[in-house]
Amino acid sequence: MIKDFFYFSGAQRTGIIVLFVLLLIGFIAVQLVPVFVAEPVIEIDDPGFIDDVRAFEASLERVDTVVKQWRRPAWQAPAFRNYASRSANEVSAAELFPFDPNTLDSAGLVQLGIPRHVVKNILRYRLKGGYYATAQRFSETYGLSPDLFARLHPYILIESTKITQLKIPDAEASDPVPVELNAADSTQLMSLKGVGRGIALSILRFRKASGGFVQIDQLREVYGMTGELFARIQPWIRVDSTTITKIKVNAAGVDKLRAHPYLNFYQAKAIYELRRKKGRLSSLYELRNLEELDSVTVRKIAAYLSFE
Known part of the structure; x- marks a missing residue:
């Protein structure tokens, strides 16, 4: 019985051999692809960008050297203390100059003596749309030590014009424009305080399905509409029921x-x-x-x- 279980017909044996060969070919192909297919090379022609990258890499090498020295055995501790002292003096002697943390490039930040991991945090914060409106806000950068910030503080110069450009208008400064429910688009609906894109789309979906709004109270039936939001926007809503589709x-x-x-x-x-x-x-x-x-x-x- 067991012998019959392990018996394969001629066609089955041929199929097993073909499957094994295909698997072997696939394995060999995966191993050989990296050998014959070279990774794409990205060419950069901007000399300024290349200089910034080289300066930043130089700062990383300096920090890596400090880490390696720190991991040396105890019998090398005196040599490391001398190196650490020399490194601290270099940081203290870093070239300080007026700078805006919102615009200074990585090379400039390194030149100020800012450690590489802090530079990364600064650039990452700016890349996500962050803005240092004050020196105090810059001091909250993750990894920036109080001593280093104290040395940099007198040189921080943030352009006030940029703060003005990024200032968010006060929603209470001016009253919203009344909105007619049966004619408004999503942008007009979102001009009402508290109405986001989700609520605006829900209003438009209800309007399309029903044929239009007959009265303002129908807004309460819109998915996502709360009593608080309805009370807030009700004074700025108008309804022209003559335009509904019957x-x-x-x-x-x-x-x-x-x-x-x-x-x-x-x-x-x-x-x-x-x-x-x-x-x-x-x-x-x-x-x-x-x-x-x-x-x-x-x-x-x-x-x-x-x-x-």
């Missing part, structure tokens, strides 16, 4: 009716079947006898139905 009851099918937020499938089907039975509906009054429609639904959907 459903032609005598021409619409079930899918068209059920697409409205105020009707479900069964209600839409009931309206459609009533119209099919009568041939034509002439007024909202005829819908009041449908069991599927309660008085609240009839009142809410009334403005969106056309019996022409």
